[in-house]
Amino acid sequence: xxxxxxxxxxxxxxxxxxxxxxxxxxxxxDMIYEHFLSGVGLGxxxxxxxxxxxxxxxxxxxxLGFVSGLLTGTGSFMTGRWLAVCKSPLTxxxxxxxxxxxxxxxxxxxxxxxxxxxxxxxxxxMLFIDNNGPQLLDAADxxxxxxxxxxxxxNQKITANKxxxxxxxGPAGEHQSLIAGISNDGGRMAARSGVGAVMGSKKLKAxxxxxxxxxxxxxPQTIKTISRDYAKKVKASNLPPLATGAMLPMMGKSMVATxxxxxxxxxxxxxxxxxxxxxxxxxxxxxxxxxxxxNWKGSxxxxxxxxxxxxxxxxxxxxxxxxxxxxSCVIGCGGVCDINGISKGRFSHTHKxxxxxxxxxxxxxxxxDRDSIFIINELLNRxxxxxxxxGNTIAFAMECYEKDWLSPEVTGGLELTxxxxxxxxxxxxxMIAGVDFGAILQHGVKKASEILGIESAPxxxxxxxxxxxxxxxxxDPILGxxxxxxxxxxxxxxxxxxxxxxxxxxxxxTWAPKVKLGEDKNNEYEATNQVGLKSMINVCIKQILDGxxxxxxxxxxxxxxxxxxxxxxxxxxxxxxxxxYMTIGLRMQTLRQAFNVREGINxxxxxMNERLSGNPPLKEGxxxxxxxxxxxxxxxxxxxxxxxxxxxIPTKTALSDLGFCDLEMEGATHG
Amino acid sequence: MADKKKPVIDYELxxxxxxxxxxxxxSCIALRKTDIDRYQKAYPVLDEYYRCxxxxxxxxxxxxxxxxxx
Numbered sequence: 001x002x003x004x005x006x007x008x009x010x011x012x013x014x015x016x017x018x019x020x021x022x023x024x025x026x027x028x029x030d031m032i033y034e035h036f037l038s039g040v041g042l043g044x045x046x047x048x049x050x051x052x053x054x055x056x057x058x059x060x061x062x063x064l065g066f067v068s069g070l071l072t073g074t075g076s077f078m079t080g081r082w083l084a085v086c087k088s089p090l091t092x093x094x095x096x097x098x099x100x101x102x103x104x105x106x107x108x109x110x111x112x113x114x115x116x117x118x119x120x121x122x123x124x125x126m127l128f129i130d131n132n133g134p135q136l137l138d139a140a141d142x143x144x145x146x147x148x149x150x151x152x153x154x155n156q157k158i159t160a161n162k163x164x165x166x167x168x169x170g171p172a173g174e175h176q177s178l179i180a181g182i183s184n185d186g187g188r189m190a191a192r193s194g195v196g197a198v199m200g201s202k203k204l205k206a207x208x209x210x211x212x213x214x215x216x217x218x219x220p221q222t223i224k225t226i227s228r229d230y231a232k233k234v235k236a237s238n239l240p241p242l243a244t245g246a247m248l249p250m251m252g253k254s255m256v257a258t259x260x261x262x263x264x265x266x267x268x269x270x271x272x273x274x275x276x277x278x279x280x281x282x283x284x285x286x287x288x289x290x291x292x293x294x295n296w297k298g299s300x301x302x303x304x305x306x307x308x309x310x311x312x313x314x315x316x317x318x319x320x321x322x323x324x325x326x327x328s329c330v331i332g333c334g335g336v337c338d339i340n341g342i343s344k345g346r347f348s349h350t351h352k353x354x355x356x357x358x359x360x361x362x363x364x365x366x367x368x369d370r371d372s373i374f375i376i377n378e379l380l381n382r383x384x385x386x387x388x389x390x391g392n393t394i395a396f397a398m399e400c401y402e403k404d405w406l407s408p409e410v411t412g413g414l415e416l417t418x419x420x421x422x423x424x425x426x427x428x429x430x431m432i433a434g435v436d437f438g439a440i441l442q443h444g445v446k447k448a449s450e451i452l453g454i455e456s457a458p459x460x461x462x463x464x465x466x467x468x469x470x471x472x473x474x475x476d477p478i479l480g481x482x483x484x485x486x487x488x489x490x491x492x493x494x495x496x497x498x499x500x501x502x503x504x505x506x507x508x509x510t511w512a513p514k515v516k517l518g519e520d521k522n523n524e525y526e527a528t529n530q531v532g533l534k535s536m537i538n539v540c541i542k543q544i545l546d547g548x549x550x551x552x553x554x555x556x557x558x559x560x561x562x563x564x565x566x567x568x569x570x571x572x573x574x575x576x577x578x579x580x581y582m583t584i585g586l587r588m589q590t591l592r593q594a595f596n597v598r599e600g601i602n603x604x605x606x607x608m609n610e611r612l613s614g615n616p617p618l619k620e621g622x623x624x625x626x627x628x629x630x631x632x633x634x635x636x637x638x639x640x641x642x643x644x645x646x647x648x649i650p651t652k653t654a655l656s657d658l659g660f661c662d663l664e665m666e667g668a669t670h671g
Numbered sequence: 672m673a674d675k676k677k678p679v680i681d682y683e684l685x686x687x688x689x690x691x692x693x694x695x696x697x698s699c700i701a702l703r704k705t706d707i708d709r710y711q712k713a714y715p716v717l718d719e720y721y722r723c724x725x726x727x728x729x730x731x732x733x734x735x736x737x738x739x740x741x
Contacts, residue, residue, distance in 0.1 A: 332712050
């Protein structure tokens, strides 16, 4: 270890070759952290450098990485998230999936900023790391277990000084479902990009960490001061005790009653999330138009109050027995729910269903059966499958069924009528197991559409193969830009006009436009320079967040409260300005885009399904008539990213300006 | 010989962030005390009193300085 390692990061990664069971520690120069941070930036750097061009995502050449964040473990708050990175089998481009829990600090406590695995093992294995170093252990007896059973079995099997941090796949990952994720902490999922399929292809059942190495920062006292200041604000942010979930639909209505921007303090969102977690959107999103209905072709008129009221977060929280915090979190959006009665003794508990799961298996399928959603939540967590992708895929099947393109003979007797909760639960079980009609749907909506025939393609809602999150771009068109332009498309956490408003980045970044009270939100339906600039800023700050292990809910609490730039300087000893960090964010995203181009992706092919841009427009509901030109929106985003406006390929000038030549990455693909 | 000092948590200051629990090299601290605030968050307790070596790592890591060694 190098002498003065007080920079928040460890300065090295572990590379494991599963084909020959060898380990290599690779030192990472400081310059790489200064250019790409850690986390997703380090992951992109390693994939770009070590992954052979054209590698089969499910073959031995793909690299699967588990990366922590630069700020994780430094005493900073809201920075305990980790990512799985790989070449995505779902999109063919850069893949990543983000997760909380306790796994992120465990990566660094093992002595590494990232743990990367290449090759393929002939038999099931698990990687175990403690202070004595890494070992590959036999995991044949774990193969076939679900994620919760796997954690329990490993805890029986391995005794260590420290509580084990375990990331594992379930049956969906084992049989390489392209929408399989990786679970930790009893069912918290790094769900997206098909990362679980890559883990399954490597016959890697689990990564088990028990290291206790110190994580050292340059200025821990300043970090504590920043943390205490943030904690004080979070502690003071509470809704009045009389606030109930019944008020949320009214809040949603009031938010869309005006076309004018209201830049409220992000701490209001913190107070709401403290009370309900992400579930506050379950009903508020219905009246706002944010929550998709009936495979994105319906509105609240199709799923009215008498149906969506069952998703009131107060009703869901009646089952909550305990709040759940990720490591270093002071908000605590998670919860554990008792479902012993609901599931008739099949499952004792489940993580509180996130909004994404409630929407994907509620309004998207016109399913008002709340109990079924609790069970589906646990089935997917245990099976190791992405709830967003699974819900979108079943919605697609239901629309095909509605059109008589699918018959009960094809579905194995399943009546895929809208809202048929019993059939939905059965289909989820089939998808996880990869059997019966579930075998057709197990790889996501794009694959299912290809199997069922080209005619069904317009009904398959995805961007570049990835099913979109449960937030409607017809309400917030900048969200649609990110669904379509991100190197990991279809993702709802990259950016949106609303996120931009909440984060108040203009207080730190001198060139970021301020959102003024009363600004016309309709301007965001046009491909203007202002829209291009906002979407580019969204991307840059999100990359910084994902390079730091930061939580999205800290970001939208406002950068005036969550002082990420000050944290980074205190952790590393750098003296960078927010503007300089934004250049790092731009560089990180450009590297991910260059990776995609190198792998043969045409960025324009990631354009989301036209239904999401209002083509054709909805005829009812709060988004009635809303539409925008997604092609023009993509062009303006590319332009502000410094990429070719027509093709989305990073230009030679952009790569040069961002210093790729200095990094001996001059071969990075450019337009 | 006097016993080593052990961590004592000030719940007025504690934010239930789990840093002490995650950083303890012997996992002596568990998040399971739920009668502290109106959200029923899980706060830390020293679960393994005799296993704790009094290394002070939890106290040093706590951003809120909510842990005293006593």
